[in-house]
Amino acid sequence: MSTLSPANRRRFLTLLGLSAVTVGCGTAVGGGSSGGNGTRTLRYQGWAGQVTPAELAQDLGYLEDVRLEWVGNTISGPQDIQSAATGQTDFGGAFNGAVVKLAASGAPIKAVISYYGSDEDAFNGFYVRADSPIRSARDLIGKKVGMNTLGAHSEAMLDIYLQRDEVSRAQQEEREGVAV
Structure with a gap:
């Protein structure tokens, strides 16, 4: 070989x-x-x-x-x-x-190019089964959300989604993120 x-x-x-x-x-x-x-x-x-x-x-x-x-x-x-x-x-x-x-935090870095995230050309989405009772951000209160171990971007997107749907910080903390 x-x-x-x-x-x-x-x-x-x-x-x-x-x-x-x-x-x-x-x-x-x-x-x-x-x-x-x-x-x-x-x-x-x-x-x-x-x-x-x-x-x-x-x-x-x-x-x-x-x-x-x-x-x-x-x-x-x-x-x-x-x-x-x-x-x-x-x-x-x-x-x-x-x-x-x-x-x-004051680190001596300079951003040069964005290499991943969401924009008009790249989409990240959250999906549930067709028969799931979860239909909105409020339905996630108290629920576990699975993400891959490199899911920092997905977690940030989830936080933004919850904020946009006016889920309070206290309600967001009721949700448990689980790495899968």
């Missing part, structure tokens, strides 16, 4: 469509390096089983003389941008809410 190099593995996974693509959203003041030939090296964290847009861009030749240096895998978007803010990496990515919270 032959072993694929990391670059060929990324290409293979990308071609199969098995990996989700993300884009870094922030940059730290930190540690990219420049050599005498103008080549820059950017340190970053990856995601297990995923090809990042930076890796894809490098493999497709879009980064020209910029070299990526993988320093390990991240466990979450907030952790990824915290690593950038503390200079352990040169860029990172997280959902917009995490970026806003970190920036609001």
Whole structure:
């Protein structure tokens, strides 16, 4: 059995469509390096089983003389941008809410591009069975809501949905979020 190099593995996974693509959203003041030939090296964290847009861009030749240096895998978007803010990496990515919270706390980051969320082209929805008694935000009071373990964006969207339908903070706290 032959072993694929990391670059060929990324290409293979990308071609199969098995990996989700993300884009870094922030940059730290930190540690990219420049050599005498103008080549820059950017340190970053990856995601297990995923090809990042930076890796894809490098493999497709879009980064020209910029070299990526993988320093390990991240466990979450907030952790990824915290690593950038503390200079352990040169860029990172997280959902917009995490970026806003970190920036609001005074972290030395700058948002460059939004890489996921909801807008006119991308939709996140909440679904129930056709025979479910849940029909509105108020029907969620006291109910459990299941989300995947990377559900911070979905949880933020749920909070906005509840606020827009004037479910009070006290009523929202009656709802239990459950990671599934």
